[in-house]
Amino acid sequence: MEQAGALFIQQANNQFSRKEQPAFDADKLSNDADAIFFDANADGLPDLYVCSGGYGDLVANDPRLQDRLYLNDGKGNFTKSPNALPVMNTSTACVRVADANGDGRPDLFVGGRVVPGRYPETPKSFLLINDGRGKFTDQTAQLAPMLSTLGMVTDAAWVDLNTDHKPELVIVGEWMPLTVLALGSGGKLSDQTSTFFEKEYRGWWNKLLVDDLNGDGRPDLVVGNQGLNTQCRASDKEPAELIYKDFDNNGKVDPILCLYVQGKSYPHATRMNCSTNSVCFATNSPIMTVIRMRPWPMSLLKPSSKDRIN
Ligand SMILES: [Ca+2]
Ligand SMILES: [Ca+2]
Ligand SMILES: [Ca+2]
Ligand SMILES: [Ca+2]
Numbered sequence: 001m002e003q004a005g006a007l008f009i010q011q012a013n014n015q016f017s018r019k020e021q022p023a024f025d026a027d028k029l030s031n032d033a034d035a036i037f038f039d040a041n042a043d044g045l046p047d048l049y050v051c052s053g054g055y056g057d058l059v060a061n062d063p064r065l066q067d068r069l070y071l072n073d074g075k076g077n078f079t080k081s082p083n084a085l086p087v088m089n090t091s092t093a094c095v096r097v098a099d100a101n102g103d104g105r106p107d108l109f110v111g112g113r114v115v116p117g118r119y120p121e122t123p124k125s126f127l128l129i130n131d132g133r134g135k136f137t138d139q140t141a142q143l144a145p146m147l148s149t150l151g152m153v154t155d156a157a158w159v160d161l162n163t164d165h166k167p168e169l170v171i172v173g174e175w176m177p178l179t180v181l182a183l184g185s186g187g188k189l190s191d192q193t194s195t196f197f198e199k200e201y202r203g204w205w206n207k208l209l210v211d212d213l214n215g216d217g218r219p220d221l222v223v224g225n226q227g228l229n230t231q232c233r234a235s236d237k238e239p240a241e242l243i244y245k246d247f248d249n250n251g252k253v254d255p256i257l258c259l260y261v262q263g264k265s266y267p268h269a270t271r272m273n274c275s276t277n278s279v280c281f282a283t284n285s286p287i288m289t290v291i292r293m294r295p296w297p298m299s300l301l302k303p304s305s306k307d308r309i310n
Contacts, residue, residue: 004028005035005050009076023070023080030054030064033113038097038106040084041134045072047081051092051110058091058116065089067110071134086138090123091116098158098167100143101187105132109169111153117252120175120242124148129187144181144189151176155208159219161196168192172205172223175242204240231268232259241265 004024008016033053037046048070058064066089070078093113100107107130112123125147128136140147152174158167161180169181169189178201182192193200207224214220226232234240238260247254257268 002028005032007076007078019076021078023078027052027068027080030066030068033092034094036095036097040069040081040106040130040136041071042105042132045074047071047134048078049095049108051095053091053093053113055091055114055116055119060115060118061089062116063089065091065116067092067095069134069136081134084134085128085136088124088126088138090126092123092126093154094156096156096158096169098169100127100183100189101129102183103132105130107187108136109147109156109158109171111156111171111173112150113154114152119253120152120244120255121253122149122151123153125150125153125171127187127189139187143187146181146189146191150179154206157208157210159210161219163218168196170208170210170221172203172208174204174206175202176205177202178205178221178223232257234259238263238265243267 004021004027006024007019007021009019010016027050030050030052031054032050034051036049038049039045040047040049050068050070052065052067054065066087067085069081069084071081072078088110090112091114092110094111096109096111097106098109099105100109108126108128110126110128112125115121115123124140126138127140127144127147129139129143130136150171150173153171153176154173156169156171158169160166161168161170166183168183171179171181177193178197179191180193180196181189182195184190201223203223204226205223206226209222209224210219211222212219213222232240241258242255243258244253244255246252258265259268260266
């Protein structure tokens with residue numbers, strides 16, 4: 001914690017030396033969750049966008065969650081571009097660059113990871129449109145309203161899945177389906193998941209890798225899931241479920257993971273979610289059915305007509 005990001009420049013002898021960046025030091029209270037170099041202001045020099053993430057010791061809308069854009073002077077010195085980004089005090093996980101609205105200027109998808117203290121409530125994700133001079137406006141509501149309720153995004157990629165020379169946006173996340181959004185005119189995104197997947201693949205997705213694995217010229221996807229090296233097991237028939245509510249009314253959401261054991265779904269009590277007696281009590285009380293998400297499996301699952309029952 002409180003350690004700034006670092007820039008390492010390679011020297012003629014192949015060694016990397018750290019280059020002082022006062023602008024990074026000034027933002028050391030933020031957790032750097034992801035970053036990307038791209039030319040934001042069209043001066044031919046790569047600039048740097050950094051996602052501010054994290055969960056613990058943060059609160060919802062914490063100013064330390066503001067993402068940052070640093071401009072490059074061409075000598076590897078970065079200065080923060082003030083007012084380049086809208087207010088976005090969201091714990092973000094990934095940033096991906098594409099020209100969404102087709103004006104030749106790079107725009108950004110920024111994936112929201114989590115709401116501090118409120119897991120598993122849905123954070124906002126963003127579509128940020130570049131004015132060409134490195135100033136970005138939040139056009140999520142106009143162009144991609146589904147990003148406000150997408151889920152807890154962990155990874156994403158712009159990739160042309162259908163070879164129409166426009167990138168699709170593939171998004172993965174925790175407790176959410178593999179999602180594909182397609183670009184329409186002016187950068188409007190629409191959900192085209194069912195065009196690319198014959199069923200809904202919900203999972204505890206952590207990572208997305210795009211490559212042409214079978215050499216047919218079409219991009220393939222590798223998506224990392226929770227895996228089997230845990231106590232968690234889930235299937236179409238016996239999905240993992242997450243029940244959540246602020247059971248003890250302390251302003252923080254208490255998520256309770258439920259797993260099937262011998263045909264019945266039980267709370268999977270870990271030391272973390274049973275850290276207070278009240279939460280342990282709540283798991284045994286009927287109130288646990290008040291808020292419920294399902295089917296939320298960690299492996300693959302068939303589509304469900306309703307994801308959330310309030
Ligand atoms: Ca630049
Ligand atoms: Ca653009
Ligand atoms: Ca395409
Ligand atoms: Ca392929």
